[in-house]
Amino acid sequence: MIESILFMVGLGGCASLVLSFASKIFYVYEDPRIELVEANLAGANCGACGFTGCSAAAEAVVRGDEPPSVCVISNKEGVERVAEIMGMEAGTAESPHAYNMCEGGDRATNRYRYLGIQSCKAMAVMFGGKRDCHIGCIGLGDCVRACNFNAVRIGPKGYPVVNDDKCVGCGACQKACPKDIIEVRTLSEKILKFNQLSDPLAPCSQTCPAEIDVPRYIAQIRQGQYKEAVRTIRMRNPLPLTCGRVCPHPCEEECRRGVEDEPVSINQLKRFASDYEMNSGKRIPIKCAPDSGRKIAVIGGGPSGLSAAFFLRRLGHQVTIFESMPKLGGMLRYGIPEYRLPKKVLEWEIQGILDLGVESFTYVKFGVDFGLGSLVAAGYNAVFIGVGAWKDYSLGIEGEDMEGGFTGIDFLSRASKGEELDLGKRAAVIGGGNTAVDCARTLLRLGLEKVYMIYRRTRAEMPANEVEIAASEEEGIEFVFLASPTRLLDKDNSKRVCRIEYLKMQLGEPDASGRRRPEPIEGSETVLDVDTVVTAIGQSPDSVFKERDPHARMTELELTRWNTIENDPETLTTTIPYVFTAGDAATGPSLVVDAIGGGRRAARSIDLFLKGKKIEPVKESLQNKRIPESIFSRVPGVEPVPRVRMPERKVEDRINSFDEVDLVLGEQNAHKEANRCLNCCRLCYNPDKPAMGPV
Amino acid sequence: MGDFTVLAVSCIFVNNILLAQFLGNCPFLGTSKKMETAVGMAMAVVFVMVMAGLITWIVDHYLLKTLDIEYLRTVSFILVIASLVQFVEMFLKKSIPALYAGLGIFLPLITTNCAVMGVCLINIKEEYTFFQALAASLFYAIGFGLALIIFAGLRERIDLARVPKPLQDTSIGLVTAGMISLSFFAFKGMV
């Protein structure tokens, strides 16, 4: 008896001695917080968080790789305590929520059941998707079964509906879903989500440079949820009022309804929803992530700058915009004329962005009044350059600099500032792009009797939007095609333009761009009597900020041959690590939506940069690509319903004023138009039809 | 060498620790829902079983037998195995962090694994020599891993099938386990 007790005590003693020595020898420093965090995790060691056990998860939290909400089964208090241990104020940690990508769509004719299959996962494995659609929701409810909190149910339409109050953001549903329909994201993650090849995206959303979830907001308009529709648009586009008016809507080109019928009037619907917000007089509150304490300088208050500022602010950063002109807006204010985008509307839109807490300084020019050095010294952690493309190209012909000779942007910005210009009675605009058309229509509204547009090629080759060209034809602008100006002439050496001489052209062989090259016809000089000539043949960025900035670092910023800032189109990083760019300054003259999409993309890179993470391109990024199977070539069963016509002001009224030409759709018409949307790529099983196939 | 082949077949198939001796059923059911977890567990078991087999053999031969207190075998084995696992955990954490991260939670979980204890006791009961004990532990562990991985593979498939409600999850798991066990019965004729 005694000996057995002695033996056990001895053995126990030995073991504990060995262990205590071992713990000294093999001691690894561990952050004391790991233990504290672990104590507040559920302790089930279930591995659902993706880590081998709670201690591994706790380590990841302390390393900062995972949010305090890493544990899938701990409750809200647990998450708050972990946040507290980690020094994040309780409650400020961004909480993720389940979010359903799929709004349901037209129903497949029946639900197909093969033998025992009753789960989405099995269906996805067996058929690589589903019978009718490779992309949409399967609707068999794996997510519902995965949720431990009863927060997900399959709604009446056959796709999951999330109860926000019950959702703790554990991510179990997302893991269970084989189709990425249901996703769990924090606000920041939602803002920084970019289209990927594997996403269930309709053709329109794939085409939109700002990547707006088009069918979602159209569905919301259809259901009368206008506020939600505006929120959906704002997730991707901070300037819906502007885009609703001036966007040439590339999305409508890919619209599948257009295959069998006319495309859906997507942009009109956007305008309808955003005008609804403005006319209601009450701003829809915009959520921002908790403050991060980082400061970012945004140079240029055009759409790219406003977009970057908006998204960075929503990510919790502190943003200051520096603008050289008297007011914010860039080309929206000083380029696009009043009759297309009223200043009142623009003002309201920009104020909404500033109201989020974005600071702005105007009348300060980057490179002249301040430079990179002063921004760094003032404690800015990153700099975004969105200075646009404001330098007009000139034709390089005789007499261009005489009085009465203008360049496009210069003319438009002076006109929009309300400067008195001596224009005479007749004018010619040289060029065929949107800027040229805007100049011509502006001249008409300034009271000129005759406005010509002189373009080298024919109408078919004009780069301006078709709607704009048609509108200017209606308004009585005379087009002179196949003409190349050779010089401007004055009368009696007065140094004031009174005539323009041009050569007639003919179309020759196609050039590199596939357009037929215009060739001059010898001896075909023709003269037009005009008092004003506006040259609007393209712009490039003004690189004064680089040339005049004395900061040594600035020499590292490289420009391209076209004076745009050298950048990576996926990440919008430049040759200086803390400088980012987007918009016309990065791409050359382009569209407002491109600048907006670019602003958000740059915001993502800046956010990664500020968090000290590597700036990598989005995985399987869809940028400018299409998901092949979603661009189906036939849409059976569509009965043609003509699109709702946009109301516009009568020609006689509009050429005498700067009042807005295009008007907004009425509510009834908006519903009618929204009903035309096919909700592409969101075809789900019909939950009401009995299953087909062997059971 | 022939002896070892026979030992291998006997430990892995005929007397499979899980399917023939029914030891270690809790990890068998608990960690077999996902292939990944099953593989992790199998690795940890191989590691710990071999270590435990070694140490307990030494303890038995040089302490318990010499002191003539074999009746304390079970108690002392528990103590030794538990401390061993702790020790190994600390050692790995310091010296081979990659392996430690891989085995993760499974290592401490095995402290209370009856299969490990069972193998140690069988080693003594069968009066294996040191090397035989070493080999037997390894083979038993491989048998454990094999059964666990087969089972996990099956359960992943079963997850996709339409199982009547009352039989879902663990119930169908047990039925399946029984069937695998029956099929392993066929190996009885081999040795």
Ligand SMILES: Cc1cc2nc3c(=O)[nH]c(=O)nc-3n(C[C@H](O)[C@H](O)[C@H](O)COP(=O)(O)OP(=O)(O)OC[C@H]3O[C@@H](n4cnc5c(N)ncnc54)[C@H](O)[C@@H]3O)c2cc1C
């Ligand atoms: C006449 C015209 C009509 C157009 N019509 C359309 C249309 O209908 N639809 C469409 O989608 N797109 C249209 N566009 C194109 C669109 O306006 C631009 O693509 C878009 O505005 C680019 O945005 P951005 O932010 O890159 O640059 P901008 O809008 O040019 O903004 C740049 C800002 O930076 C400021 N800035 C420049 N240099 C400095 C400096 N050194 N320091 C501080 N600030 C500086 C500028 O003052 C300006 O406010 C049109 C363009 C023009 C010129």
Ligand code: SF4
């Ligand atoms: S029909 Fe609707 S979902 Fe389909 S492409 Fe057109 S707008 Fe997008």
